Amino acid sequence: MRSYNQYCAVAKALDVIGDRWTLLIIRELTLRGPSRYTDLRRGLPGIATNLLAERLRELERTGILAREEAPPPVATALFSLTERGAALAPVLDALGLWGVSYMTEGPEPGDEFRAHWLAWPVDMFLRDADPDGAPVTIELDTGDDPVLARLDAGEITVQPGRGEIADVRISGEPHPVLGLLTGALDIAQARDAGVTVEGRAEILDRLQPAPA
Amino acid sequence: MRSYNQYCAVAKALDVIGDRWTLLIIRELTLRGPSRYTDLRRGLPGIATNLLAERLRELERTGILAREEAPPPVATALFSLTERGAALAPVLDALGLWGVSYMTEGPEPGDEFRAHWLAWPVDMFLRDADPDGAPVTIELDTGDDPVLARLDAGEITVQPGRGEIADVRISGEPHPVLGLLTGALDIAQARDAGVTVEGRAEILDRLQPAPA
DNA sequence: CCGCATCCGGGGCGATACTG
DNA sequence: CAGTATCGCCCCGGATGCGG
Numbered sequence: 001m002r003s004y005n006q007y008c009a010v011a012k013a014l015d016v017i018g019d020r021w022t023l024l025i026i027r028e029l030t031l032r033g034p035s036r037y038t039d040l041r042r043g044l045p046g047i048a049t050n051l052l053a054e055r056l057r058e059l060e061r062t063g064i065l066a067r068e069e070a071p072p073p074v075a076t077a078l079f080s081l082t083e084r085g086a087a088l089a090p091v092l093d094a095l096g097l098w099g100v101s102y103m104t105e106g107p108e109p110g111d112e113f114r115a116h117w118l119a120w121p122v123d124m125f126l127r128d129a130d131p132d133g134a135p136v137t138i139e140l141d142t143g144d145d146p147v148l149a150r151l152d153a154g155e156i157t158v159q160p161g162r163g164e165i166a167d168v169r170i171s172g173e174p175h176p177v178l179g180l181l182t183g184a185l186d187i188a189q190a191r192d193a194g195v196t197v198e199g200r201a202e203i204l205d206r207l208q209p210a211p212a
Numbered sequence: 213m214r215s216y217n218q219y220c221a222v223a224k225a226l227d228v229i230g231d232r233w234t235l236l237i238i239r240e241l242t243l244r245g246p247s248r249y250t251d252l253r254r255g256l257p258g259i260a261t262n263l264l265a266e267r268l269r270e271l272e273r274t275g276i277l278a279r280e281e282a283p284p285p286v287a288t289a290l291f292s293l294t295e296r297g298a299a300l301a302p303v304l305d306a307l308g309l310w311g312v313s314y315m316t317e318g319p320e321p322g323d324e325f326r327a328h329w330l331a332w333p334v335d336m337f338l339r340d341a342d343p344d345g346a347p348v349t350i351e352l353d354t355g356d357d358p359v360l361a362r363l364d365a366g367e368i369t370v371q372p373g374r375g376e377i378a379d380v381r382i383s384g385e386p387h388p389v390l391g392l393l394t395g396a397l398d399i400a401q402a403r404d405a406g407v408t409v410e411g412r413a414e415i416l417d418r419l420q421p422a423p424a
Numbered sequence: 425c426c427g428c429a430t431c432c433g434g435g436g437c438g439a440t441a442c443t444g
Numbered sequence: 445c446a447g448t449a450t451c452g453c454c455c456c457g458g459a460t461g462c463g464g
Contacts, residue, residue: 214437214438248426248427249426249427249428250425250426250427253427261427261428261429262428262429262430264427264428265427265428265429288426288427289426289427
């Protein structure tokens with residue numbers, strides 16, 4: 001991107017990551033870890049393939065990510081964040097916490113959704129009401145790849161769920177699932193909105209709205 | 213800007229503030245408070261006038277800032293952040309702290325500078341080594357409008373200096389002034405780089421590199 | 425002087441097609 | 445699967461004009 005030519009920390013940061021799609025690419029690598037080109041494409045609906053390729057080239061040049069030629073069993077390149085790239089997590093967090101307010105009304109027409117994007121709403125809205133309880137996992141199934149929300153020692157984390165068996169499984173459209181998680185909907189209301197809850201539903205009582 | 217059409221908190225945030233120049237406009241309003249159009253222009257060297265006008269219109273429409281028609285004595289409009297706009301401060305902080313690493317080598321050819329942009333480097337690099345000491349002020353004079361760094365109760369804040377008399381005054385080129393503040397240069401080295409220190413220079417001993 | 429609006433050239437972006 | 449190639453368009457940058 002064209003430089004702002006300002007000797008200012010914010011402007012210098014934007015010189016590097018201010019291009020369109022750039023921060024969303026870093027979002028994918030932050031949430032999903034080292035990823036293949038095709039996985040990045042799936043997590044970035046709407047991006048043009050040439051733009052993704054060009055951004056990856058530029059981000060490699062500026063030391064934000066690294067391209068690793070994976071060993072023969074995989075036989076494809078993996079893109080992963082460098083230390084400098086991973087240090088952008090606080091930027092994503094601040095943006096995500098600010099942007100969550102735009103999600104409460106539900107998706108706009110044409111919006112795409114991937115379950116792992118729930119990381120920020122969950123982090124924003126939820127706490128574990130029973131920090132001393134046993135670790136439990138909640139599978140969230142909203143159409144694409146399922147993700148697991150883990151409650152452990154009072155912390156809630158969201159990560160791609162790789163075939164693990166969860167204690168409770170929630171499936172349905174993104175907006176009512178989010179509503180159920182945040183407490184905007186109770187289980188009965190969520191069912192009316194097409195959400196199904198399987199397994200130990202009482203675990204959901206451990207989800208507590210985060211303090212404002 | 214064109215929407216990413218992703219039901220994701222980060223993408224929704226970027227839909228609103230992802231346009232070029234937008235976050236820098238919010239930077240100016242955050243650092244300087246309610247500002248006139250011309251003051252914004254001075255703090256945003258390189259921006260085209262039509263772009264500034266268009267961004268201000270759009271940011272007003274999305275509820276990030278408000279235009280106040282100032283009473284007759286001023287006879288000009290003031291732009292100020294709304295609550296939602298002010299809530300972007302953590303985003304600027306995260307970006308600024310990440311971007312500071314690009315400033316240590318000094319400005320690139322053609323870089324413009326405004327003293328109030330020092331807020332992030334100071335916040336990043338400095339602590340008050342004598343939290344119980346009396347409040348003191350340091351005037352930083354780097355060519356444009358001077359700013360005041362206040363040390364009070366262990367906190368360091370940077371704000372535009374409005375005619376106040378400071379305990380010590382540092383003037384010179386931005387990079388060596390920054391070097392002196394951060395401890396990369398001692399006073400003798402800074403003088404060699406054209407920096408002048410007037411007043412109670414011993415106050416600078418209270419500046420302590422921030423813990424990594 | 426302040427606060428824009430208008431015009432125009434160039435480049436970044438978006439969509440699709442194509443290839444090893 | 446992992447990109448490259450191409451093309452139209454719109455956003456951006458820079459200059460100028462202009463009413464209050």
